[in-house]
Amino acid sequence: MNGPTRRDVLKYGSACAIAAIGPRFARSNERADALDRPVLGMIGTGIRFQTLAGAFFPNADIAAICDVDPSQLALGVQRLQSLSGSGQNAAPTTCDDYRRIIDRDDIDAIAIATPDHWHVKIAIEAMHAGKDVYCEKPLTLTIDEGRLIADAVKETGRVVQVGAHQRSARQFQLAAALLRDGRVGRPRRVTCAIGGSPVCDPLPKQSAPAGMNWDRWLGPTPAVDYRASLTLPESGYGSQYPYSRGHVHFRWWYEYGGGKITDWGAHHVDIALWALGDSIASEMSYEVEPLRVVHPIPLEDGRPTEDDRFNVATEFHARVRFANGVELDVVDSSDAVGVDNAILFEGDQGRYLVNRGKLVGKPVEQLAETGLPLEELDGMYSGLENGGAQLTDQGHEFVVEKHVKNFLACLKSRATPISGVDTNRHNLNVCHAINVALRLGKRVTFDPVKQSFVDDPLANSFIARPSRAGYEIDA
Ligand SMILES: NC(=O)C1=CN([C@@H]2O[C@H](COP(=O)(O)OP(=O)(O)OC[C@H]3O[C@@H](n4cnc5c(N)ncnc54)[C@H](OP(=O)(O)O)[C@@H]3O)[C@@H](O)[C@H]2O)C=CC1
Ligand SMILES: O=C1CO[C@H](CO)[C@@H](O)[C@@H]1O
CATH class of the missing domain: 3.40.50.720 (NAD(P)-binding Rossmann-like Domain)
Known part of the structure; x- marks a missing residue:
């Protein structure tokens, strides 16, 4: 039919x-x-x-x-x-x-x-x-x-x-396996550089674009006016669309996204935690310290006080401390890692760096002698192909198609895909906890077993949000 x-x-x-x-x-x-x-x-x-x-x-x-x-x-x-x-x-x-x-x-x-x-x-x-x-x-x-x-x-x-989809890219798989295989000794710190979120001038109220169902776009979030700039942004992702409370730029509003922390944390923090063993974010409490944060408007109890412009953190440096002593830093700038966007893995015996274009560092140069971390690759995901001597998968489209094919293979096998819900949601909770710490401007501790912040009613007020009437989950 x-x-x-x-x-x-x-x-x-x-x-x-x-x-x-x-x-x-x-x-x-x-x-x-x-x-x-x-x-x-x-x-x-x-x-x-x-x-x-x-x-x-x-x-x-x-x-x-x-x-x-x-x-x-x-x-x-x-x-x-x-x-x-x-x-x-x-x-x-x-x-x-x-x-x-x-x-x-x-x-x-x-x-x-x-x-x-x-x-x-x-x-x-x-x-x-x-x-x-x-x-x-x-x-x-x-x-x-x-x-x-x-x-x-x-x-x-x-x-x-x-x-x-970075989980389907060869260089990120290898990067995770190298850490798991102890190629830099005991992991000490992983730094994710993800860039800051953009700032915009106040956006005037406007009618939503012709034909657009604005009420349905807002869905479960509060009913508010559509706002958009009259000019196009100079650069950046989605710069063919004016800044707005809407299309593409929804990422920069806490109502619809989490700024760079979730937009790119969903990629790099996920890979960092995959390397550290996945269960690190689901079994151990972790503390999040906001070392540096700038929001474009004042917040009260972590909630934006103005509604006419982007409201997510534009500059940030957050440090997550896990109970086993490993630290995860999430930063806006390239200072810590030397390039705009990358993950730097550091252990007590060395370091290496990975992003969508490269995998570099001593343990990578030594692969010809030391061999690929095959056992670790096998253990990370049973469906992972051994990519031979290849170190990187070039091309965004190629990697996304690999990720899609992994999904389609799982439709038949009924196996859990390489980026399944259970690991993904715990890893993303680290990003959510970072955003809570940045919004409140204070240290918070998250207990993933209880799924709540420890002794912190204000932080716990961010755990869930009500859905607007008519847009509750219909299950
Ligand atoms: N894995 C990756 O590397 C990437 C992932 N993404 C993710 O993809 C998602 C979309 O991002 P992006 O394409 O950049 O954003 P866009 O705003 O370009 O696309 C989202 C589209 O969804 C429409 N929409 C909004 N609500 C609904 C609804 N209820 N039902 C059907 N359509 C709806 C929007 O309509 P309208 O035109 O009215 O806004 C818009 O056309 C995001 O979650 C983003 O994080 C994005 C880029 C890369
Ligand atoms: O990979 C990506 C490219 O950049 C986009 C805008 O920040 C992200 O949403 C996306 O996940």
Whole structure:
């Protein structure tokens, strides 16, 4: 069955426009075989969609796409058409309500590339509707969302891959394995340089872009006015869109994201903790000290006092101390590591550095003599391929497609993907704890077993957030 059912139409009425923009997919194969080429629905057709579509397209049938903004949806359709060339297999149905996708019986899995405040709600509802889920990073916006999504994975047995795709890149896998194999001795400190978050001038209130469903964009977050700059930013990710409380720049508002700390912490902090052994963030209490922090507006009890401009920390240096003595530093600047964006691993016998372009340092130079840390690579994830003598995977698209293929393989094997919910959510909680310490400007201690901050009611007020009426998780 393709497209909306009668039940869909009765349930959601005409408010959700479905536009069939071409011939639909015909599914001739049986379900088990179909997982060789699963049918996918993609939710959120912004910048990330462009890359994800390219990664999924050769490996799955993209049957439906969804976005709350018709102009984004049109870009999504264009992208699929250009991927298909001839137009064959590039005719998804389109809608502005993700429930139309997760209710479809012919869709096996969904990919979520919406802003962060929608991730967990859509993912949980999709799992309960029987879908496997590829969900972009950062998986959660709060610590409690991590618990909720982990429970949903247990209850439903669905496969979930988080889009923390650096785990699929050879150089990050090797970097983690080298630390685990003791190639720099006993780990002392890992430093993640991730760059600061941007600052903006006050943004005037405006009508939301024509056709955009602003209420649905806000979803579970408080109802507020749309705001956007009248000019384009000079540079930076998403600089083709004006600064706004909305498209792309949602990252720089605590209501919808966590600034660089979660936006890039979801990559580098995850890799750092993978190297340190994963359970480090799920079993041991850790203390977070905000060594340096600048917010663009005053905060009161960690909450922004103005609502007309970005509010996340623009400059920061946080130190996380684990009970085993290892330290994790998360910094905005390159001072500590010498390049803008990288992870520096330091042990009592040496150091090395990794980022998306390179893996360098003495233990890397010595690999020809010492050999690859094969046992450690095997232990990190059973599905990890031995990449031979290769040290890096170049090319963002190539790595994302590897990550997508790992997800698709797990749809068949039902194994946990390389970036599964349980490890990911605990690692991301370190980022959430850092943000709480930065927002409160004080040291906090997080107990991952109890999932709460120790003796700290104010810090604990950040563990969960209420959902706006009508946008609670429907499971
Ligand atoms: N793994 C990685 O390396 C990367 C991951 N990402 C992640 O991908 C996600 C999207 O980021 P990005 O593409 O840059 O952001 P964009 O704002 O470009 O894209 C998000 C899209 O989702 C739409 N949207 C918002 N709410 C909903 C909803 N309820 N249902 C359907 N669509 C919705 C937005 O509409 P509107 O146009 O109205 O805003 C927008 O078009 C983020 O979580 C980000 O962290 C991003 C880049 C790289
Ligand atoms: O990898 C990435 C590239 O930069 C983007 C903007 O900061 C991130 O969201 C993304 O995860």
